[in-house]
Amino acid sequence: MKKRRDIKHFRDLDVYKLAFDSAMQIFTITKLFPAEERYSMVDQIRRSSRSVCSNLAEGWRKRAYKAVFKNKLTDSMQEASETQCWLEFAESCSYLNKDQFRELDNEYERIIAMLNGMEKQAGKFCFKSGTKS
Numbered sequence: 001m002k003k004r005r006d007i008k009h010f011r012d013l014d015v016y017k018l019a020f021d022s023a024m025q026i027f028t029i030t031k032l033f034p035a036e037e038r039y040s041m042v043d044q045i046r047r048s049s050r051s052v053c054s055n056l057a058e059g060w061r062k063r064a065y066k067a068v069f070k071n072k073l074t075d076s077m078q079e080a081s082e083t084q085c086w087l088e089f090a091e092s093c094s095y096l097n098k099d100q101f102r103e104l105d106n107e108y109e110r111i112i113a114m115l116n117g118m119e120k121q122a123g124k125f126c127f128k129s130g131t132k133s
Contacts, residue, residue: 007125009060010056010057010060010061013056013060014114015056015111015114015115015118016053016056016057018107018110018111018114019049019052019053019056019076019080019111020053022049022052022083022104022107022108022111023046023049023050023052023053025104026045026046026049026083026087026104027046027049029096029100030042030045030046030090032095033090033095034095037093037095041086041089041090041093041095044082044086045083045086045087045090048079048080048082048083048086049079049083051075051076051079052076052079052080052083052111055072055073055075055076055079056072056073056076056115058072059071059072059073059075059076063125063126063127064126064127065126066122066123066126069122069125069126070119070122073115073116073118073119073122074119076115077112077115077116077119080108080111080112080115081108081112083108084105084108084109087101087104087105087108088101088105
């Protein structure tokens with residue numbers, strides 16, 4: 001992981017890059033889902049996978065408030081877990097094969113672990129009282 005001073009933007013975070021790439025994979029894969037899933041499973045899995053990124057971005061801008069930053073990281077982890085649930089449904093419905101499911105599920109396990117690590121070390125990412133960098 002990059003040192004905090006090397007991270008100028010949420011887009012510099014490795015976890016953001018992985019979550020964004022995973023959400024884009026899901027976007028591409030879900031184009032092939034049946035039409036009857038368009039307003040249920042497709043919308044939900046796309047929303048939750050994108051929310052991992054958006055909550056992380058929101059939290060990054062709230063680093064002056066450690067508790068808020070940690071809360072947004074928790075929200076991001078919850079969205080990642082929801083995405084895993086939708087992936088499991090997609091695999092059970094045969095919209096994903098086992099390899100696609102395993103790859104994406106493993107990516108979300110990694111994302112959750114990275115977010116959890118950030119939450120545990122939130123002080124390293126947050127501003128010291130009255131300073132912003």
